[in-house]
Amino acid sequence: MPELADVEHFKRFFSRHAAGKRVAGVWVDPTILRNATPDALESALLRRRFEEPDRLGKWLICPTDGPVLLLHFGMTGDLISSQEGPTRHRHDRLIIEFVEGDELRYRNMRKLGGVWIVHDEDERAGLLQPLGPDALSIDRGEFLARLGRRRGGVKAALMDQTFLAGIGNILADEILWQARVHPKTRIENLSDQQRRTLHTTMRRVLRQAVEGYDYIPRRRSWLSHVRGMPDAACPRCHRRLERTVAAGRTTYFCPSCQRLPRSSSSRAGASP
DNA sequence: TCGCTTGTTGATGG
DNA sequence: GCCATCAACAAGCG
Numbered sequence: 001m002p003e004l005a006d007v008e009h010f011k012r013f014f015s016r017h018a019a020g021k022r023v024a025g026v027w028v029d030p031t032i033l034r035n036a037t038p039d040a041l042e043s044a045l046l047r048r049r050f051e052e053p054d055r056l057g058k059w060l061i062c063p064t065d066g067p068v069l070l071l072h073f074g075m076t077g078d079l080i081s082s083q084e085g086p087t088r089h090r091h092d093r094l095i096i097e098f099v100e101g102d103e104l105r106y107r108n109m110r111k112l113g114g115v116w117i118v119h120d121e122d123e124r125a126g127l128l129q130p131l132g133p134d135a136l137s138i139d140r141g142e143f144l145a146r147l148g149r150r151r152g153g154v155k156a157a158l159m160d161q162t163f164l165a166g167i168g169n170i171l172a173d174e175i176l177w178q179a180r181v182h183p184k185t186r187i188e189n190l191s192d193q194q195r196r197t198l199h200t201t202m203r204r205v206l207r208q209a210v211e212g213y214d215y216i217p218r219r220r221s222w223l224s225h226v227r228g229m230p231d232a233a234c235p236r237c238h239r240r241l242e243r244t245v246a247a248g249r250t251t252y253f254c255p256s257c258q259r260l261p262r263s264s265s266s267r268a269g270a271s272p
Numbered sequence: 273t274c275g276c277t278t279g280t281t282g283a284t285g286g
Numbered sequence: 287g288c289c290a291t292c293a294a295c296a297a298g299c300g
Binding site for chain 1: 280
């Protein structure tokens with residue numbers, strides 16, 4: 001689940017269910033806790049009050065009136081409140097009990113991602129420093145400037161968290177499909193018009209994706225809605241979607257709407 | 273048993 | 287140094 005849009009939802013969820021509450025107890029699976037022992041996490045959080053959360057890319061930043069809790073959701077992470085789901089689950093890796101009586105659970109089936117606790121700005125910057133600007137808020141000028149400094153596959157760039165923070169495999173396919181750019185297009189072969197379209201489309205897709213919870217069932221005209229279904233057709237032109245590998249990940253695209261520029265398809269990377 | 277999965281990292285090779 | 291690919295991490299599903 002978790003890409004930028006999902007983590008934005010977690011941010012609102014955390015704000016609703018944890019911000020302003022005081023920690024009464026902590027349980028954590030030691031294998032998901034990346035930079036502390038369970039005892040250290042507990043003493044860092046106990047009696048602390050959570051403040052409003054923040055998000056950078058796919059990271060959820062949860063400050064307290066003391067240290068800051070950082071959550072990364074990997075591929076299968078989720079947040080659950082006891083107010084909505086009364087029973088605990090075997091994949092709950094972190095449970096925070098509040099003096100108010102309810103509890104927040106960080107659930108993660110596969111243990112990609114994890115939990116960090118940081119005590120100062122340096123420690124926090126050390127973890128988040130490598131990230132590029134957040135994909136939801138980057139303006140056109142900076143986007144074009146960064147793109148201008150980069151070569152290689154366009155999908156790899158969109159998903160590179162040091163280039164832009166927040167876009168994963170599904171959103172990258174969605175943005176490229178809506179922008180009508182073939183995922184294997186090399187950045188150096190993108191026209192100025194395509195570069196601007198890419199930014200405009202990314203902005204629109206991300207804004208619409210964060211409007212509510214789980215955009216995939218709501219956005220029926222999107223690629224994401226049919227992505228991965230057998231014999232899926234392009235929601236725009238109804239040609240059969242194709243599947244390939246780009247940037248090391250399974251990639252769906254429409255061979256009719258998303259054409260590879262000639263210079264990319266025939267002699268990509270070759271010398272003149 | 274194998275292949276596949278919305279993420280990240282490190283090794284390797286061109 | 288830059289970029290692409292692949293294995294590993296981990297757990298579940300078909």
